[in-house]
Amino acid sequence: xxxxxxxxxxxxxxxxxxxxxxxxxxxxxxxxxxxxxxxxxxxxxxxxxxxxxxxxxxxxxxxxxxxxxxxxxxxxxxxxxxxxxxxxxxxxxxxxxxxxxxxxxxxxxxxxxxxxxxxxxxxxxxxxxxxxxxxxxxxxxxxxxxxxxxxxxxxxxxxxxxxxxxxxxxxxxxxxxxxxxxxxxxxxxxxxxxxxxxxxxxxxxxxxxxxxxxxxxxxxxxxxxxxxxxxxxxxxxxxxxxxxxxxxxxxxxxxxxxxxxxxxxxxxxxxxxxxxxxxxxxxxxxxxxxxxxxxxxxxxxxxxxxxxxxxxxxxxxxxxxxxxxxxxxxxxxxxxxxxxxxxxxxxxxxxxxxxxxxxxxxxxxxxxxxxxxxxxxxxxxxxxxxxxxxxxxxxxxxxxxxxxxxxxxxxxxxxxxxxxxxxxxxxxxxxxxxxxxxxxxxxxxxxxxxxxxxxxxxxxxxxxxxxxxxxxxxxxxxxxxxxxxxxxxxxxxxxxxxxxxxxxxxxxxxxxxxxxxxxxxxxxxxxxxxxxxxxxxxxxxxxxxxxxxxxxxxxxxxxxxxxxxxxxxxxxxxxxxxxxxxxxxxxxxxxxxxxxxxxxxxxxxxxxxxxxxxxxxxxxxxxxxxxxxxxxxxxxxxxxxxxxxxxxxxxxxxxxxxxxxxxxxxxxxxxxxxxxxxxxxxxxxxxxxxxxxxxxxxxxxxxxxxxxxxxxxxxxxxxxxxxxxxxxxxxxxxxxxxxxxxx
Numbered sequence: 154x155x156x157x158x159x160x161x162x163x164x165x166x167x168x169x170x171x172x173x174x175x176x177x178x179x180x181x182x183x184x185x186x187x188x189x190x191x192x193x194x195x196x197x198x199x200x201x202x203x204x205x206x207x208x209x210x211x212x213x214x215x216x217x218x219x220x221x222x223x224x225x226x227x228x229x230x231x232x233x234x235x236x237x238x239x240x241x242x243x244x245x246x247x248x249x250x251x252x253x254x255x256x257x258x259x260x261x262x263x264x265x266x267x268x269x270x271x272x273x274x275x276x277x278x279x280x281x282x283x284x285x286x287x288x289x290x291x292x293x294x295x296x297x298x299x300x301x302x303x304x305x306x307x308x309x310x311x312x313x314x315x316x317x318x319x320x321x322x323x324x325x326x327x328x329x330x331x332x333x334x335x336x337x338x339x340x341x342x343x344x345x346x347x348x349x350x351x352x353x354x355x356x357x358x359x360x361x362x363x364x365x366x367x368x369x370x371x372x373x374x375x376x377x378x379x380x381x382x383x384x385x386x387x388x389x390x391x392x393x394x395x396x397x398x399x400x401x402x403x404x405x406x407x408x409x410x411x412x413x414x415x416x417x418x419x420x421x422x423x424x425x426x427x428x429x430x431x432x433x434x435x436x437x438x439x440x441x442x443x444x445x446x447x448x449x450x451x452x453x454x455x456x457x458x459x460x461x462x463x464x465x466x467x468x469x470x471x472x473x474x475x476x477x478x479x480x481x482x483x484x485x486x487x488x489x490x491x492x493x494x495x496x497x498x499x500x501x502x503x504x505x506x507x508x509x510x511x512x513x514x515x516x517x518x519x520x521x522x523x524x525x526x527x528x529x530x531x532x533x534x535x536x537x538x539x540x541x542x543x544x545x546x547x548x549x550x551x552x553x554x555x556x557x558x559x560x561x562x563x564x565x566x567x568x569x570x571x572x573x574x575x576x577x578x579x580x581x582x583x584x585x586x587x588x589x590x591x592x593x594x595x596x597x598x599x600x601x602x603x604x605x606x607x608x609x610x611x612x613x614x615x616x617x618x619x620x621x622x623x624x625x626x627x628x629x630x631x632x633x634x635x636x637x638x639x640x641x642x643x644x645x646x647x648x649x650x651x652x653x654x655x656x657x658x659x660x661x662x663x664x665x666x667x668x669x670x671x672x673x674x675x676x677x678x679x680x681x682x683x684x685x686x687x688x689x690x691x692x693x694x695x696x697x698x699x700x701x702x703x704x705x706x707x708x709x710x711x712x713x714x715x716x717x718x719x720x721x722x723x724x725x726x727x728x729x730x731x732x733x734x735x736x737x738x739x740x741x742x743x744x745x746x747x748x749x750x751x752x753x754x755x756x757x758x759x760x761x762x763x764x765x766x767x768x769x770x771x772x773x774x775x776x777x778x779x780x781x782x783x784x785x786x787x788x789x790x791x792x793x794x795x796x797x798x799x800x801x802x803x804x805x806x807x808x809x810x811x812x813x814x815x816x817x818x819x820x821x822x823x824x825x826x827x828x829x830x831x832x833x834x835x836x837x838x839x840x841x842x843x844x845x846x847x848x849x850x851x852x853x854x855x856x857x858x859x860x861x862x863x864x865x866x867x868x869x870x871x872x873x874x875x876x877x878x879x880x881x882x883x884x885x886x887x888x889x890x891x892x893x894x895x896x
Contacts, residue, residue, distance in 0.1 A: 158288035164195040175205040187229040236773035242269040280324035298740035306759040319357030332373025333381035334672040345609040355385040381707040388714030389609040391648035395748040403449035404718035534576035535645040556591040566592035579614035601753035627651035650723035657731040715743035
């Protein structure tokens with residue numbers, strides 16, 4: 154789609170940062186394990202080397218001394234990385250250093266590098282701690298976020314985690330140049346403790362953006378776009394979306410196929426099938442793949458039709474191609490066989506081979522495991538009406554019949570029970586046990602289903618007393634649309650879609666989606682005015698691909714606890730239909746089976762989960778603190794020979810021994826649960842601010858570059874914001890209160 158791309162913004166920010174420091178002079182780029190993942194997400198190595206970078210080195214690796222060249226450090230603000238940096242300073246590994254932190258540097262770590270300031274030419278913070286996955290999709294690659302937010306045993310770490318999430322969300326806003334109005338999901342009559350989650354995260358984001366605005370007074374100004382909107386939601390807003398079968402290409406592929414997610418999105422398949430070069434390999438699914446981008450949000454039926462039509466077009470343009478089937482109507486399999494014999498069309502062969510294989514394998518699962526029957530009853534329960542948009546009948550009979558069917562996988566049976574429980578707003582415990590017995594599932598699965606209560610569902614209905622079904626967040630549309638009639642198995646739309654439609658229409662309920670205090674508009678009808686002005690921004694004759702994209706309002710949707718591919722599709726759909734740019738931001742992408750596993754783990758002992766903060770704290774590699782080996786002893790000449798020069802050279806005193814212990818210790822105070830948190834205290838606990846601050850966007854990098862070697866320091870009291878790796882250091886670090894105050 155046209156318009157801005159968060160991938161390009163992230164890429165430009167990295168390249169512009171490097172360019173502003175090198176200014177044509179050759180330098181070494183030093184990265185760490187975390188920042189390497191962030192850089193690799195959007196930038197190719199050659200693009201960095203072309204910016205006068207002589208080499209790229211990892212700070213944790215063994216490296217040669219290079220005392221004649223300056224180094225640029227792209228590093229994360231973690232204690233063990235600071236130890237690695239100090240080792241470089243003490244050994245004078247490079248002539249001078251330009252430090253670029255990918256998150257705020259905590260005061261104790263800043264104090265540790267103070268003695269080495271003469272070796273530091275520049276220090277800045279660049280908000281890059283996120284992973285653009287698509288042009289309008291950002292993840293933090295942090296699946297641990299789900300248990301941290303919802304597991305009852307994680308109440309002592311949830312506050313810091315929400316602050317870390319807020320820093321990352323703010324980084325996305327800063328990279329996009331947006332100081333948005335902020336609204337958050339506040340459920341009606343909530344049953345779960347985490348119902349205040351969205352409000353806390355929203356206020357933390359507001360604080361981060363206000364701090365950035367103080368540092369860069371022109372942040373968010375100078376654009377002819379209407380002011381953007383950030384919507385902070387969480388998984389509890391829509392419990393159905395992660396469970397249902399979705400039949401658009403991307404969602405269906407991630408649900409039914411073995412697609413690996415990290416660090417790259419790959420699909421394992423045979424390539425060059427039927428030739429001497431046949432092999433199995435992981436094929437990457439990339440944003441540069443035009444076939445993928447063009448088809449991923451299409452219904453699978455339309456995707457297959459498009460792939461086959463495109464190949465038929467190729468056949469018509471290549472009349473000499475003789476491997477066509479005799480009946481003139483190729484199937485997916487026959488097209489795959491024909492493509493295998495096209496060595497002269499390597500690029501087309503690679504793309505179409507991948508997508509035809511994925512489409513065929515997904516359809517095989519669809520046909521062999523009765524997904525049509527499953528999806529039909531799922532849609533009825535999720536929407537509350539049958540295919541004729543009437544009140545459904547015999548729902549339980551249809552569910553039980555599928556639970557008894559051996560061709561239905563165990564995973565799908567469990568999902569079906571979960572959907573039925575949500576549809577009925579809870580069941581008595583004995584009824585759930587009977588459904589599990591029909592599905593031949595162990596009784597232990599009951600505990601996993603009961604965990605849905607931690608996300609706001611009523612799972613176990615009491616024998617006495619009756620609670621009326623909760624009012625849906627968005628009223629159901631009981632009138633069929635043309636799309637509903639064509640795709641009866643795709644009638645359900647995720648709550649994110651309804652939320653965006655209401656926002657763009659100026660009708661989003663302010664009691665359920667209130668503004669944060671500092672971003673509420675003076676005019677309550679402002680959103681309606683924005684909607685009207687955007688609709689009239691282009692003349693009537695302008696086609697969709699000729700819209701003016703530079704003045705479109707930007708909407709950022711954050712989903713805590715993981716987002717679904719149906720929600721990603723909804724954001725793209727609203728962008729196109731409502732003339733907006735909608736960006737989806739989340740901790741990680743959920744597919745149904747992984748979601749069910751994460752829900753099940755909410756009742757597991759926390760020690761079994763292996764959360765990052767519960768693992769051993771990472772340490773700087775011991776080899777960084779080894780003294781250089783002395784040169785071999787030379788035989789002294791019997792007469793007239795000179796003594797060998799003293800060892801040590803110009804490097805000065807090296808740092809020997811093990812790494813210094815990081816600040817830590819103290820007694821961990823009890824931290825109250827989410828519901829007991831308050832926002833009455835300010836951050837920092839009275840700590841004096843650091844000297845200066847730089848947190849630059851791509852447009853601000855040019856301002857920095859003109860200042861040459863001026864030193865830049867970080868300010869403020871915010872804690873480390875380096876994502877899931879940040880959490881690793883928290884257990885042994887100094888314990889801080891809700892706003893960073895030491896206790």
